[in-house]
Amino acid sequence: MAFGSSALSFSHQIISSSTKHPTVDTKTAASSVVSLPVIPQTRPDSAALTINNPLSTVNSSVKTVGKKEILENIPGKFGKFGGKYVPETLITCLGKLEAEFNLVLHDSEFQEELATALRDYVGRETPLYFAQRLTNHYKNSQGQGPEIYLKREDLNHGGAHKINNAIAQAMIAKRMGRKSIVAATGAGQHGVATAAACAKLNLDCTILMGATDMEKQASNVVLMKLLGAEVEPVDGTFKDASSEAIRAWVGELETSYYLTGTAVGPHPCPSMVREFQSVIGKETRRQAMEKWGGKPDIVVACIGSGSNALGLFHEFIKDEDVRMIGVEAAGFGLDSGKHAATLARGDVGVYHGAMSYLLQDEEGQILGPHSIGVGLEYPGVGPEVSFLKETGRAEFHTATDKEAVDAYRRLCELEGIFPALEASHALAFLEKLCPTLPHGTKVVVNVSGRGDKDAAIVSQY
């Protein structure tokens, strides 16, 4: 597939360090996080979109909280995070996408088609599995400890949560009359999911992937090709593949669709991905009610850029008694300079079209992230996740490469389940969390994907 070469520069900049940890009221935060953008259910023409788009970030209201000013009740913004920091040429296109997204949210035909695809093609619902032996592993000498449940997103078609979003967005692309899809992938799971969705819906598919990632996740490259996708190597890793995919899309705006795999990018991308992943949390709430007649006490997920975590967390944001824990990649250690712990060590800036936390140097240059979980190697994180950190509604911790590998092996040995190395970061944090919890605490861990793609890496570690 030939793409135009128009260069698109997504600048990033450090915002003053005083914006790093403002305090915001949690209730305000929750209400603004959960509100979905509402726009008229007609397809506005592109001229109207640029002028009257009600989602425009220009129409912001400003509220003072303590000494801080935050923007709120602005669709597409989560506090000060998010937005559309893109060149003018992209605004119309993003406006059309917003319009279609808002249409499908209320379109019963689309919703039925999606529900059928999720059930019969993806294989939902995924089980909420009681991990008996892992639970036993965390019992203290008095036989007391938390109960560990696994949300089995690894059992989805394609082996990860990515298909929940890929199939829905491919359906949107089809409705918009797009003929081809372009996407970037790190671990290859989003690439496999997108290639599968494109095969099913008869769309051309091009996947951009970092050359080193292609070597590390070779089995997924084979799958993508078998599913009919063109896989194009990009110098570098996932962040470079993402930049290339956006550039490729900009060259073909009228016919091509950029299918983002995680909750980053300019509005409406983060909200769209979050919305399509939120099936994870909705199912979890219902399954928890069936299994123990209540809610989870704690939900835990790994943080790459935020889609599997938001998918699980979003349903529970208003339930203040549900603790939400995100686990980032500490790589070789937080002080090694080789990690992907954006929330722990990043500053606020603009990257790939949105404001969020970023790994950057003093001059605002992006720092290369590292994690053994290839899908966690991104220097940014989504705006909604950034907001959950800033408001304190969710807490964030880290796990190193070694801790993740140990967790991978532990789940294999105790439960006969091989988790993706990304998800292994969430499982790794149980080692620190569980000894602190009262007996019977119900902990749900999102097993965001399966780990056969990582088996060689783990066995050679």
Ligand SMILES: Cc1ncc(COP(=O)(O)O)c(C=O)c1O
């Ligand atoms: C299995 C799996 N889990 C997690 C992630 C991280 O992405 P996100 O934070 O968007 O869920 C990836 C990314 O490729 C992945 O493949």
